[in-house]
Amino acid sequence: MADNANELNKCIQCGTCSASCFSGRVTALNTRKILMEHIAKKRSLGEFDTVWFCVTCYACQERCPRGIPLTDILISARNELVKEKGLPGRLKNAFKSLQENSALVPAKNEHIALRKELGLELYHSQFVDSARNEVGEIVRKYVGGIIK
Numbered sequence: 001m002a003d004n005a006n007e008l009n010k011c012i013q014c015g016t017c018s019a020s021c022f023s024g025r026v027t028a029l030n031t032r033k034i035l036m037e038h039i040a041k042k043r044s045l046g047e048f049d050t051v052w053f054c055v056t057c058y059a060c061q062e063r064c065p066r067g068i069p070l071t072d073i074l075i076s077a078r079n080e081l082v083k084e085k086g087l088p089g090r091l092k093n094a095f096k097s098l099q100e101n102s103a104l105v106p107a108k109n110e111h112i113a114l115r116k117e118l119g120l121e122l123y124h125s126q127f128v129d130s131a132r133n134e135v136g137e138i139v140r141k142y143v144g145g146i147i148k
Contacts, residue, residue, distance in 0.1 A: 008073065010066040011035050017060035017070055029053035031060050031070060045077035052078065052088060087146050095139055095147045102126050102135035 017031040018024055024031065029050045037043045045051055054074045061071040087095070097104050102125040112127055125131035139147075 007068050008035055008039055010068055011039060012066060014065060016063050016065060020059040020063045022057055022059060023053050023055045027053040031074075035070075045074070046081045046084070049088065051081070052091060054078075082146055087143075092147050095143050099136045099139040099144070099147070102132040 013032060013036055015032050017035070018033070021029060021031055023029045027050070031054075034045065034048050034050065037048075038045055051074050054071065056071055056075060058071045061069055064070060086092070094104055097106065100106075107124070107126045112122070115122060115127070122128060125135050
C-alpha cells in the first residue's frame with residue numbers, strides 16, 4: 001500500500017471518481033469521501049465498510065484527471081482486509097449461499113416442483129444438479145478458504 005499512498009496524495013478532490021461511480025448511485029460508496037478521509041485524517045481504507053461496494057468497473061480510475069489507480073487501490077485494500085480480518089459477514093454469507101445453492105437467493109423447493117409440474121424449463125443452475133455442483137466448485141476453489 002505504500003506506493004498507493006503516494007498515488008492517493010495526488011488527489012485534488014475534484015469529485016470525478018464519485019460522479020463516475022456506478023455503484024455509488026445505488027449504494028453508500030463515495031470514493032471521493034473515502035479518499036479525502038484517508039488522506040486528511042489518515043484513516044485506513046480498511047475502516048470504510050463501503051470499500052466492499054466497489055464493483056470494479058474501473059470507471060473512476062479511467063476518468064481520474066490525476067491518473068490515480070483508484071480501483072486498484074480499493075482492490076488492494078480489500079485484499080489486505082481479507083488477510084487481516086477475513087470477509088465481512090454479509091459477503092461470507094453471500095459466498096456460502098453461492099457455494100451451496102449456486103445463487104444468492106435460493107429457489108424454494110415448491111417453486112422448483114411447480115416449474116416441473118407446469119413443464120417449464122429448469123434453466124437456472126439452481127435447478128440442474130451438475131450446474132449447481134459446478135458453481136459450488138468454483139466458489140470453493142476461489143474463496144472456499146476464506147468463507148469457513
